[in-house]
Amino acid sequence: MLVRMVGAGKGLWPRNAAVEVVDRLACGLGSSSATTTATTGTARRARNLQLGRHWRGARPSLRVGWSRSPCRTVAMCEFSSSAEVVSDAEIVRGRVVSHRANFVHVKLQLEGAEGDRGGAEAEEEAVGYGSKDELLCVTRSVLKKMKRQVLVGDFVEVSSVDWTLGHGVVKSVLPRQSIFQTPAVANVEIALVMFALTDPPIEANQVSRFLVAAEGAGLDSGVLVVLNKTDLVSREETKAWVDRLGSWGYRAIPVSASGGEGVGAVCDALEGKLGVVVGPSGVGKSSLINSINASAGGEAGGLGEGEGALLDVGEVSARTGRGKHTTRNISLIRLSNGGFLADTPGFNQPHLVGVASRELPGCFPEIGRRLEDGRCEFKNCSHVHEPGCVVRGDWERYPMYVDLYHQARDLEAKALRTGAKKETREGDSIKKVRKGGKVDVEPRLNRKKHRRTSRKLSKQQFKQAVMEDDWD
Numbered sequence: 204m205l206v207r208m209v210g211a212g213k214g215l216w217p218r219n220a221a222v223e224v225v226d227r228l229a230c231g232l233g234s235s236s237a238t239t240t241a242t243t244g245t246a247r248r249a250r251n252l253q254l255g256r257h258w259r260g261a262r263p264s265l266r267v268g269w270s271r272s273p274c275r276t277v278a279m280c281e282f283s284s285s286a287e288v289v290s291d292a293e294i295v296r297g298r299v300v301s302h303r304a305n306f307v308h309v310k311l312q313l314e315g316a317e318g319d320r321g322g323a324e325a326e327e328e329a330v331g332y333g334s335k336d337e338l339l340c341v342t343r344s345v346l347k348k349m350k351r352q353v354l355v356g357d358f359v360e361v362s363s364v365d366w367t368l369g370h371g372v373v374k375s376v377l378p379r380q381s382i383f384q385t386p387a388v389a390n391v392e393i394a395l396v397m398f399a400l401t402d403p404p405i406e407a408n409q410v411s412r413f414l415v416a417a418e419g420a421g422l423d424s425g426v427l428v429v430l431n432k433t434d435l436v437s438r439e440e441t442k443a444w445v446d447r448l449g450s451w452g453y454r455a456i457p458v459s460a461s462g463g464e465g466v467g468a469v470c471d472a473l474e475g476k477l478g479v480v481v482g483p484s485g486v487g488k489s490s491l492i493n494s495i496n497a498s499a500g501g502e503a504g505g506l507g508e509g510e511g512a513l514l515d516v517g518e519v520s521a522r523t524g525r526g527k528h529t530t531r532n533i534s535l536i537r538l539s540n541g542g543f544l545a546d547t548p549g550f551n552q553p554h555l556v557g558v559a560s561r562e563l564p565g566c567f568p569e570i571g572r573r574l575e576d577g578r579c580e581f582k583n584c585s586h587v588h589e590p591g592c593v594v595r596g597d598w599e600r601y602p603m604y605v606d607l608y609h610q611a612r613d614l615e616a617k618a619l620r621t622g623a624k625k626e627t628r629e630g631d632s633i634k635k636v637r638k639g640g641k642v643d644v645e646p647r648l649n650r651k652k653h654r655r656t657s658r659k660l661s662k663q664q665f666k667q668a669v670m671e672d673d674w675d
């Protein structure tokens with residue numbers, strides 16, 4: 204009989220493990236979903252009980268009956284002495300497209316879809332996945348111990364896949380290219396920095412601060428400006444802003460989020476990328492997201508119809524006095540061109556705290572252009588006061604650069620004075636090299652926090668509590 208480990212008992216040497224019978228018909232359980240409790244033979248073999256592994260040689264024992272939950276057929280089975288591991292965990296890769304409570308939806312990546320193999324073969328593979336291209340997954344608790352949060356946008360490895368039910372377990376998170384704080388989305392490639400041409404009025408200084416904050420996130424495809432509410436201003440006004448942003452080094456797309464004009468161009472710019480919309484309050488971020496969501500068929504994160512629909516943050520809770528939907532879960536809106544857009548708008552206040560003074564020149568395309576053409580006399584030139592600087596000049600945003608540079612320096616000096624807090628080691632991971640050179644990653648836990656209370660101490664504490672109790 205071929206079984207697959209789907210759960211193990213607690214303790215160092217689990218004697219009981221839950222297994223799913225793979226060849227159900229062979230052991231007379233019929234074709235209904237069957238979970239079996241397996242009793243492991245010896246501690247030595249128990250060591251090999253890893254979730255997701257397939258074992259051959261387990262045989263059903265005499266006891267076959269119902270479990271406490273009547274919807275499951277349950278049998279006892281034992282591993283015979285010749286039981287062997289026939290395959291390690293089947294691992295599939297995918298991208299987290301939504302996050303709900305403790306569950307994540309993972310959209311599977313079909314191998315070969317982007318590689319050298321053709322689309323027909325990739326489709327065949329999708330059929331091999333039981334026609335499921337998305338799995339509902341829980342996260343391995345060891346990831347939580349390592350403080351490896353699984354974020355929307357993350358590429359993950361999924362094991363213990365149940366193709367029938369479409370379930371799996373997130374085993375590991377692949378290295379991230381970038382991480383966006385608000386909203387918490389990983390591997391964002393492009394920031395759509397949105398402004399309204401009027402209502403609220405557009406203001407160059409504010410635009411610049413947003414652009415610097417977005418550049419500071421270090422995204423692969425950088426920043427795209429979206430100018431909204433074109434219906435409220437003249438063509439000339441719109442063109443003037445598009446040209447002005449062009450001279451700063453940015454492409455700007457004029458749109459009318461409520462009317463739908465230009466929304467297609469925004470979708471085109473997102474082709475094959477993951478984007479997030481940021482911008483000040485009231486510029487129409489939610490309207491743009493709603494419009495894109497509607498054109499994508501309202502399937503944010505691949506959820507059922509209606510579930511991915513956006514909520515209006517208008518209601519205020521009588522109890523807390525805050526918006527009711529402020530902590531709504533994030534999903535990705537899937538576009539037909541392979542792009543994704545986070546369904547939650549990002550920051551509406553540019554926070555420049557994270558942008559270090561030495562990174563600031565990298566946040567101005569104008570500086571990049573000047574450094575391509577020439578070279579400053581000093582390698583670590585701050586472009587503020589040094590002689591022989593090729594950046595200093597009378598370009599439009601230079602005074603803004605100098606201003607932000609001084610602000611960043613002040614913040615850094617302040618941080619030095621107060622002394623940066625020592626980071627705790629908790630949440631780190633350690634690598635352990637096992638026999639045969641296999642490398643395992645384990646959480647580095649704070650011993651004081653995770654040490655189990657000794658029995659002696661708990662007895663003492665109990666006695667103390669009893670003695671201190673005021674019986675009168």
Ligand SMILES: Nc1nc2c(ncn2[C@@H]2O[C@H](COP(=O)(O)OP(=O)(O)OP(=O)(O)O)[C@@H](O)[C@H]2O)c(=O)[nH]1
Pocket residue numbers: 431432433434435458459460461462482483484485486487488489490491516548551
């Ligand atoms: N005339 C016009 N109004 C628009 C357009 N897009 C959005 N609006 C209006 O602008 C207002 C603000 O739009 P929202 O989408 O809520 O803006 P937001 O950026 O999400 O605002 P916050 O949630 O406060 O961050 C709403 O009253 C919209 O109807 C547009 O293209 N033209």
Ligand SMILES: [Zn+2]
Pocket residue numbers: 579580584585586587589591592593594595
């Ligand atoms: Zn310089």
